[in-house]
Amino acid sequence: MGTRRATISDVARLAGVSPSTASVVFSGKTPVSDATRERVRAAAEELGYTGPDPRAASLRTGRSGIVGVVFEEHPGSAFLDPVKTLMMDGLADAVSPVGAGLLLLRDHDPVGTGPTLTTAPIDAAVLVGCSGLLRESLDAVRARGIPVVVIEGDAGDDVPRIVLDNREAQRQAASHLRSLGHTDVAIVALPAHAGWQPGWIADDTPLTVDVTRERLRGGRDVFPDAAVYGAGGSFIDEGLAAGRVVLADPARRPTAVIAQSDLLAAGVIRAAEELGLRVPEDVSVTGFDGIVVDGLTPYDLTTLVQPATEKGRAAGRVVAAMLDGGEPASISFTCMFHEGNTTAPAVRRTGAPG
Structure with missing residues (x-):
């Protein structure tokens, strides 16, 4: 096949399944047997197929209109944290002018029934943190030509970061x-x-x-x-x-x-x-x-007051710039110290050691 990018049909042929079945394995929309899933994934790995091209989702614009967001913790837990909610508000606000919406993803799906960072048809990815299994998924994402930005993490010198x-x-x-x-x-x-x-x-x-x-x-x-x-x-x-x-x-x-x-x-x-x-x-x-x-x-x-909403908004602006072909730099934010009434001079307690 020379240097031609492997297609889902190539994967299906090698795995001995229909193209629709191979596609289902990557989309996660319909359950398939474990044996079939493993055959398809093994064929994809052999061919170097990393998932559907996100820009094939819309022939008119060349984009899916989706920005994937991945948290290191479970998405349900992340939204119990007001800081994450504020960041998402800022991110959604910044990507809306380019006609993009946000899709919460997991970096991997142990059950194999849902779209993940490596399989979802996304135009760009925003990683909130970057460690462990998330770093393992990053190579596959970037191999698909998908722009990536990281909030509070390090994915390498060539990946823009929004840091505090x-x-x-x-x-x-x-x-x-x-x-x-x-x-x-x-x-x-x-x-x-x-x-x-x-x-x-x-x-x-x-x-x-x-x-x-x-x-x-x-x-x-x-x-x-x-x-x-x-x-x-x-x-x-x-x-x-x-x-x-x-x-x-x-x-x-x-x-x-x-x-x-x-x-x-x-x-x-x-x-x-x-x-x-x-x-x-x-x-x-x-x-x-x-x-x-x-x-x-x-x-x-x-406490230390951080600009959570602005962090998300900055990540969205970086995404928009990258989708337009730009190479934006990383952005660093500074916290502001706030002295409240929960700190006071230390008082040695009666009977304290020393």
Whole structure:
């Protein structure tokens, strides 16, 4: 076949199935047997076929009108996070002028019944984070000539990135605590990697989630010996569970907790209240994001305010520019430190060690 791009008919012929059956395997619209699916995928791999050409979806425009969005976590969980919702609002706003809509995708489908990043007929892809299996899917996506932009992740030097000054911002919050006299500080972190189960993060724990790693570096720049507990996600309940562990032992209880999200911080505050601790008199708490957290009154959280909507809007503008043949540069955003009423000078407790 020389250098001609393999087609679905080529794959079907090699796999011994009809073209419609081979197409179904890639579209995920109709269930097929495991044996058939494996034959088709094996044939596709042998021929170097990476999926349907997204521009064949519309002969008139040469585009499908779809921008795929992939989160590292399950899409359902992602939308429980107000930060992700704000980013999606900005992204949708920026791609609408080019007539594109958003399609939430998974980077892989273990069941094999739905479209994924590597099979969906998309014009461009926006990856929210880039680690683990997502990096494995990236080569196949780019082989199809699909523009890719990453929000808060690193997919290589030639992939535009929308990034936040996570390390420097977190260092600001940590420095604020140090200026208040805190030396015994714990960190409640976001998940260390995909599939992370809540627990203490050791020095040799693989940190493949870029946001977690960079914010942890910022905290450790100021408090290198801070104990780190990794939550299962950015949720108030996860912060509550983490706070119960971190604050449980009076003899080892930190005087301040750096939470890597506002939702985690709200949960830590609830855990402190359960234990009869006053915030900030007994324990100071900082967050990260600058979102409105329902039920946090009378607390005004000390946090880092990030431009979540603008991050999404910037990603959309990059997508639009790439679809027009441009080569846009990466964009970096800066957080703003906000001092609320959840931090105060450290007070040595009666009977504290040292």
